Amino acid sequence: MVLVDSHCHLDMLVGHDSHDNIIKRAFESNVHYMQTICTKLEDFPKILAIAENYKNVFASVGIHPSEVREVISASELISLAKNNRVIGLGETGLDYYYNKDITQHKLQKQSFEEHIKASCENKLPIIVHTREAEDDTYDIIASYKKTYNFPGLIHCFTASERFARKILDIGFYISVAGIVTFKNADELRAIIKFTPLDRLLVETDSPYLAPVPKRGKINEPSYVKYVTEAIADLKGITFEKCAKQTTDNFFTLFNKACQFRNFPNEIIEDS
DSSP states (O other), X not given: OOEEEEEEOGGGGTTTSOHHHHHHHHHHTTEEEEEXXXXXXXXXXXXXXXXXXXXXXXXXEOOOGXXXXXXXXXXXXXXXXXXXXXXXXXXXXXXXXXXXOHHHHHHHHHHHXXXXXXXXXXXXXXXXXXXXXXXXXXXXXXXXXXXXXXXXXXXXXXXOHHHHHHXXXXXXXXXXXXXXXXXXXXXXXXXXXXXXXXXXXXXXXXXXXXXXXXXTSOOOGGGHHXXXXXXXXXXXXXXXXXXXXXXXXXXXXXXXXXXXXXXXXXOOBOO
């Protein structure tokens, strides 16, 4: 049985523990693969270095919407994504929760579109963050989907049922984080129940949002097992079946990672 943490921030865990120890604990919990996510281009070199140090860790490249200060072109994103450790674009998307400025919203939209343009060309999935911006997020994705069949997912899904159904209808995946275990997450649990199992991924978004029973602690990839358990319970299936399907889904969506699949079940460091 193998699990994948499809979205974590290993670079943000450096003050918590060493990467060796964090990844060792992940392996002990059957989390054999992780994708460490880029939110700022200035941090990309250290994120890439982590992925290059462990053959079981992948990276993304992109700019979180709250970090957009200037729009980076699709061509620059494509160039950075050529490294064989980079399997996704993002995280990108729209976040109107913290910033109500219309000018900033415009910059976020432009940045989001450049990530989508890069995906349309290089076929790497876009990793989408959306908060209080469902309509604009969907409209931008749907407008490009009319011409290009680019892959992608909504990470750490917390949006509405209406948005979930629309995004599933145009071929996107939904990634579930520890929020699914929270007491007040009934709407999310209802969404997971109707979402096809072959369209779900699991993540921690660590160091944030540690799931129950680790809530209040610093989150880390080993805790993705609790997310998987919660989904299995909601679906009425075994943990093993849920683990297998969400792992298969990860490698279907992030197919550039397939070249590194099926390594021996141990931590593999490049040296």
